[in-house]
Amino acid sequence: MTRFAKWFTKNPVPTVSGALILLSFAVGRIAGGAADLTLTPRWWLDAGEHATDAGTFTISGALMIAAALVAGYGIVVKAARALAVRTVGIDLLVSVAAIGAIVIGNFWEAAAVTFLFAVGHALEAATLNKTRSALAALVAVAPDSAVVLRDGEQVEIPAGQVRMGETVLVKNGAKVPVDGDVVGGTGAIDEASITGESIPVEKSDGDRVFAGTVSRGGFLQVRATGVGADTTLARIIHRVEEAQDAKARTQAFIDRFSRWYTPGVMALALVAGLISGDIVLALTLLVIGCPGALVISIPVAIVAGIGRAARYGILIKGGEFLETSAKITAVALDKTGTLTEGRPELTDIVVLDPAHTRTDVLRWAAAAEAGSEHPLARPILETAAAHGVAPRGIPAEVLPVPGKGIVATVDGAVVLVGNPPLLDQHGLPADAVERAAGAAAELAAAGRTPMIVAVDGAVIGVVAVADRIRTDAREMVTRLHAAGVKRVVMLTGDARPVADAVSAATGIDEVHASLLPEDKLDVVADLQRRGHVVAMVGDGVNDAPALATADIGVAMGAAGSAVAVETADIALMGDNLLRLPEAIGLARRTTRVMRQNITIALVTVALLLAGVFAGGVTMSLGMLVHEASVLIVIVNGMRLLRGAAAGPRATAVAESPQPAEAAAV
Template sequence: MIGFIHKHKQSITFSAGFLLALALAFHFTGHYDLRQLTLIAATVIAGIPITIKAFQALLMKAFSIEMLVTIAVIGALFIGEYVESAVVTFLFLFGDYLEARTLEKTRSSLKNLVDMAPQEATIIRDGVNVTVPVEEVVEGDRVIIRTGGKVPVDGKIVTGHASLNEAAITGESVPASKKLGDQVFSSTVIDTGYLEIIAEKVGDDTTFAKIIELVEEAQESKSKTEKFLNKFANIYTPAVVVLSVLVYALTRDLHLSITFLVIACPGALIIGAPVSSVAGIGNGAKNGVLVKGGEVMDRFAKVDTLVFDKTGTLTKGKPEVTDIKVFHSHEEQDLLRLAAQSETASEHHLGQTIVKEAKSRNMALEQVPEAVEVIKGNGLTAAVEGYVLAIGNRKLMKAENIPIPPAAESYAVNREKAGNTAIFAAVDGEIAGIFSIADQIREDAAEALAQMRKNGVRKIVMLTGDNQHTAELVATKLGLDEFHAELLPEDKVAFVNQLKQQGHVVAMAGDGVNDAPAIATADIGLAMGEGGTDVSMETADVVLMADKLMQFSHAYSLSKATIRNMKQNTFFAVGIVAVLLAGVLMGSVHLASGMFIHEASVLIVILNAMRLMSFNRKKVQREKDLAPVHV
């Protein structure tokens, strides 16, 4: 019975509306008895789902809005106010219907995401091309995607090249060029080209599936405002019943007390905050920003201090070897080969840059390094081809008791002043050479930071493990308030804690792996990683899928807009209830008209929240394109 009513709630609503219209026709034709019977029928039909919901809430020891309406409708029937009982029940159901339809629109970004998921995949099995449901693709399958097709799984390209629209993942519609060895993600679309990939992540493990899961969880989570309003409603609702009884006791006017009971329903108050949160999180998902819930949005809006890692955050994270300086009798090619073979044991981006340089020179890195010791934040030591190597910064050389000759130190300082990171390489306890590595400041960094300052950020700090000279160069070019160089991960954590103790609300942005401790320590942890690595998506509060600082600016302004929208809805809901109750007590607001205004107020707060769905950062017109800056 309950299931049937829930399933046909829309039909019940419009049936009640039809009966109301019929009653109006009977009124104008003078059939008053038929009018009264039709109004009672409309009340009963529309009142059944409301009463059932009220009863279900009572079973859960909750005093719901439906309970207030049910009491009021029974009272109206008792005193013979059939018009008002019918209108109130119909308006309540119709308002519920409109709310549901409107809320569906606020969740449209999630629905759109789900609709983007591919249903089929073409794979090669036993030398034959076979089209199968995407659920049947397994890791290791060779998958074919042609022009116009959706990538069904996460994987690596083994054949072909193509231009891909990655909007489903990054929120950016500008096509990305992909070639042999590049990573591609589920639900991205090939604009032009042909690809064959090896499936690495399938089903619920794909990046796209995790995005949907995170957005679903975020939209279900509650902000502090929502939690407070829910607690408030649990106290407010029974208090309204007590007050309506008090009104009757003082006035002996049952109609007035029933009207008071209905008009005081806190519908708009309860719905206002959640719908703002859902719409804000949905907007973020549409623009490639994953905000993990209403509470995160609430904290993010209060951030006044931004802390950035340098490499991969303020810079592109795609460093290149710009120079190799050798000392003594060492040869450049030999030193590069030894250093690259040692760095194959490291996951650090600078070490991988040296490996990449060796591979670009077609060097065979066959020797597996032995006795590898990675010193976090400083470098590593290893044994390769019978040599003992130490590769890293000055702190590593000092820790290994390896003296740096004046000529090498002077060269390193000059390279650092020019914007390079100097990596020392020692062979058998003697400095053998210095690798100069340079990165580029992100083109959107200056604009994004300027926008965030405009939106309320008071302090921007950079914390980096890089050298003092390179850090100063980046900080100066971006106009940062502070920078601190040559830091270990634990130093970054200590600095973030220090800022929090000073009363700052801190957001820390990093790559989600090396900066994980500091990201976890900050009030808001933000990870930048194209495609969203597993670590970044799990540890951070906010994930930027397109790996762009302008998305950070959008996320920050969106959080402020969302919380502002929540406050607007709360103040409006409270104000409407106060005005209506005053009108009831003064005799100028009646049950049906009050209910109409009440339902209209619910729709207004929902429509106000829906504005967040189209919220977007203002496109600042640049006088000229920002050229890449080497650092």
């Protein structure tokens, strides 16, 4: 069966109505000849001049009435229900026009108007279903079954019956049925349904996996941490469904406009009919004035835009946020975990006291940091373990000094790890502090975060860590500028030299360093005072105040984070930075389509109204042109479903200061 035939099978009302119209024409041709089958509204009234069987034409007219009743019944019912809640809509305009046409004997006009309106409504419904294809695709990837270990045996059960904490087996080619942590085995998982990335990700012990992803090789044992409606996939489906139903500000305005516009058209038709005495003119104005294309112009674009974004791992909270995203002129980026990978590495060990070796400096730094909760302690401890000098316990005493470092007592020795002000505070010799500060400044200028190490009042060296810059950071900044963003701003708690080094490597326009969380909020507010529409990209924890203040809050790498998926205005499910300019570019394309659709709808109505008063547009012709404009608006909105997402991640960034491997220290 062809696609055309399938469409009519799924839409019986316009199919039956259209068949009755064709049958009416066939009966008229048989009885009166082709000359009688003009599209003059009252062609059957002249039957006596051409035919000997006037009864045949009576049958023809009855078939036209039947066609109008089949197509118009649902329209009249909707109009009546709308009136019951004091709403005057498009259905009422068509109902009045069709009933009026039948009363005055314009059976062809009544049939044509209702048939074309029914076809247009079916096209709109089919289009919205098509634009929701991304949601349907997400639902389709939801797993149906799972293989779990129960009492040492493999048992296949429906995915929804997996219990929290159970071990699920994922074999090659199978869908992952739950969110969970890998507790055994290795494998490659295709996470395109969640993050939009087509390249499979290697998984092993401790890695997270998500329901709806697919194994492309290997064998995994997964401990379930999210089942049923508590999985990332379920939250994504829920969020996309809500977002596609949410109205943009422009759509809300169009809805309010239609509530006044439709009664206005009825009043215009009544006045025109009373003044001219031409009932056909009044009924034609009702049909011509239908704002159908205007009403469908925004939803088709919004649903297509949000659906297209979801297909590539970009969750947009709703039409309002899609519309706001199109106006973004400044993007504020947190450095750690956004511009950088969020996993610092020890890159340098500088010896300042000839009595000590690099290993000594590393051992003392690790011994002190063993009692620290600071994120920069981890790379020091990992490197110490790799070199066989890991601390055997925790220091006897650890005193964090906010903004300066830590003071620890290790084997009876007082160890300082921090910046020059920490050394000054403990009265270390000025010349030693100055020499250490110089070494630290050189490391900071290269994009490292330095920490001076002193033992019992003597400066022995400096260790430095660096968070590796993402390879696609510079490309992201370039694409943001190309998408129309004027200012790309970096916000970080790191020292100014480190921030400047990252800025130089990525092409950031503006840098704000040494910030506390509340300081980031102030920077975002200042950008807004300068007239910018601001998007803030962060991890949603220490950046929460700035994310809440920004016009659009963007969560990076939101897969698996229920809070980010539910609360972020835009959630980028993967860690691909290039999705950010893709999201802004898609928002701008969507709003352009919305404006084009509104223009098409309004111009069509204006031209048709002018044609009616000029005497060249009939009721049926007007409805035909009107439905053609609806089709044009639909096709224009559907363009948003085409095209590729942001390109693959860049493989390198020229002159990016990448830290040395930890093994080289």
